[in-house]
Amino acid sequence: MQKPICLPVVAGLAFAATGAWAETPVLQVYTYDSFVSEWGPGPVIEAAFEETCACDLQFVSAGDGAALLARLQLEGPRTDADIVLGLDTNLTSAARDTGLFAPHGVTADLDLPISWDDPDFLPFDWGYFAFVGNAGDAAPASLKELADSDLKIIIQDPRSSTPGLGLLMWVKAAYGDEAGAIWEGLADNIVTVTPGWSEAYGMFLDGESDAVLSYTTSPAYHLIAEEDDSKTAWGFAEGHYIQVEVAGKLAGTDQPELADQFIAFMVTDAFQSAIPTTNWMYPAVTPAAGLPDGFETLMTPEKALLFPDQEADSIRDAALDEWRNALSQ
Known part of the structure; x- marks a missing residue:
């Protein structure tokens, strides 16, 4: 006769085995604060990807965009990240130099204002930097006019923020060797320098400045989500700098197949259709339904500015010194 004690032991072993088999793989993605906010693209993209992956997609907020690279450099090969999402072309050269990234292996027909052939970093959206102010208010026609004016602006810290x-x-890019003089002129326009975009934009909306450093697409949020046409992007004669935001796969990921699946998912309609009305940027691949109504009203710069990634990396320290010197006087 079998002893009764054997039944719970067998049941326990079966439960343990079932639990092991049912364990859900986790994919960890480092990104910036506004991406994971309740109004950002994170929640929508998380739900859409989890429908396809049988996994737990976890977005981990690491401050603003430039802070992502700093955290990755600090953690090095010990990082828990499988993917970093939210770097841009001003940071990709330095990110590549860490040796922590692997080729993404994705071929996609991207809708960007520039050509793209980076094997390690794949774009997910793009836009033009701009100062956003109140429609109807006096607006400068150039960076130099802004520097010569009494208008008050809020900007982001370039050491932690990709817009900064x-x-x-x-x-x-606009002024070359005269950039330091422009910063000296802008210094008394700056109300404050915030760590990231969200803080700066919130302060502007609270009326603490005449304008805030943001994007030409930012007025679309107010127009589409709030039916409010009171915000406008200032168009500058020097042109506007392009931002292309990218994601990269960590070479040391313990979920390489899931990481590859997510990178490929980034250029699908399920991901890209969320970008215009959650991240309020242009998608890297235009969704099948096109851009939302209201995007056609946005200001389009007459001239686009962009340093290649390696050139941006080589001049970043000098540009930071010019900025620090001007603001410390």
Whole structure:
């Protein structure tokens, strides 16, 4: 006669085995704060990808865009990230130099204003930096006019924020060796420098400045989500700097197949259709339904500015010094 004690032991072993078989793989994606906010693309993309992957997609907020690279450099090969999403072309050269990224292996027909052949980083959206102000208010026609004015602006820190770094590159691309003089002129226009975009934009909406460093697409949020046409992007004669946001796969990921699946998912309609009305940027691949009504009203710069990634990396420290020196006086 079998002892009764054997039944719970067998049942326990069966339960343990079932639990092991049912364990859900986790894919961890480092990204920036606004991406994972309740109004950002994170929740929509998480739900859509989890429908296809039988996995647990976890977005981990790491501050603003430039802070992603700093965190990755600090963690090195010990990082828990499988993917980093939210770097841009001003940071990809430095990110590649860490040796932590692997080729993405995705071929896609991208809708970008520039050609793209980077094997390690795949774009998911893009836009033009701009100062956003209130429609009907006096607006400068150039960076120099802004520097010569009494208008108050809020910008982001280039050491932690990709828009902040983008502004440094914008001034440098437009003015070259005269960039330091432009920053000296802008210094007394700056109300404050925030760590990231969300804080800066919120302060502008609270009336703490005349304008905020953002994107030409930012007024689309107010127009589409709030039916409010009171915000406008200032068009500048020097042109506007392009931002292309990218994601990359970590070479040390313990979920290489899932990471590859997510990178490929980024250029599908399920991902790209969420970008215009959650991240309020242009998608890297135009969705089948096209851009939402309202995007056709946005200001389109007459001139686009962009440093190649290696050139941006080589001038970043000098541009930071010009910015720091001007703001410390």
